Amino acid sequence: MPAEERLGLDIKRAEQELIAAKQIAVRPAGLTVPQYATLYVLAANPGISAAALARACLVTPQAMTVVLKNLDARGLVERTPHPWHRNVLETQLTDAGRIALESADERAVRIEQAIADELTTEERITLRSLLSRCGAAIERASSQL
Numbered sequence: 297m298p299a300e301e302r303l304g305l306d307i308k309r310a311e312q313e314l315i316a317a318k319q320i321a322v323r324p325a326g327l328t329v330p331q332y333a334t335l336y337v338l339a340a341n342p343g344i345s346a347a348a349l350a351r352a353c354l355v356t357p358q359a360m361t362v363v364l365k366n367l368d369a370r371g372l373v374e375r376t377p378h379p380w381h382r383n384v385l386e387t388q389l390t391d392a393g394r395i396a397l398e399s400a401d402e403r404a405v406r407i408e409q410a411i412a413d414e415l416t417t418e419e420r421i422t423l424r425s426l427l428s429r430c431g432a433a434i435e436r437a438s439s440q441l
Contacts, residue, residue, distance in 0.1 A: 307430065317407045325400035326370075330355060330363050332404060335389060335397040338373065343386040345378075372396055 299305065315329055322332040333353045338344065341352070350360035364387060367373040372393035378384040389397065412420060 303430070314407065314411075318404050321403040321407055322400040324403065325396045327396060327400050330359065331367055331372075332397070332400045334360070334363050334367060335372065335393055336401065338387060338389050339394070339397055342388050343378075345384055346387065349387065367393065 318329050318332070322329060325332075327335070330353065334349060337349055337352045341348075344352070346360050346364055347357055349364075350357045353360065353363075355363070364373065364375065368375055370392075371390055373387050374390055375385040375387050378386050415423065
C-alpha cells in the first residue's frame with residue numbers, strides 16, 4: 297500500500313501535533329499531558345479507581361500507577377482506602393490539584409477551541425463519526441491478526 301493511501305500516517309501526525317501543543321499548554325501549570333488528563337478525569341469522577349482512571353485516560357494501568365505516584369508526591373491528589381474494598385484506593389483531587397487543573401485547562405482548552413473553530417458543527421459530527429469508524433475498522437483488522 298503506497299504511503300499516500302495510508303491514512304494511519306495522517307491520523308498519527310494529527311495526534312502528535314495535538315499532544316505536542318497540549319504539552320506546551322499544560323507545562324506552565326507544572327503538568328504533563330498524562331497528568332493533566334488524569335486530573336481532568338478525576339475532577340469529573342472523584343474516587344475513581346486507578347484501573348478505571350487508566351481506561352478513561354487511555355493508558356496502561358502501569359503507566360497510571362506512575363502518574364498517580366507523581367501527582368500524589370506533589371500533593372495534587374490524595375489516595376485513600378475504599379471504605380468497603382481494602383485493596384482499592386480511591387483517588388481525589390486536592391485543592392492544589394484543582395488549581396493546577398484549572399490553570400492547565402485554561403490553556404489546553406484553547407487548543408480544543410482552535411480545532412472546533414476550524415470545523416462547522418456538521419463537520420465536527422462527521423469527524424467524530426469517521427474517527428469512530430476508523431477505530432472500529434482498526435479493531436476488526438487487529439482481531440484478525
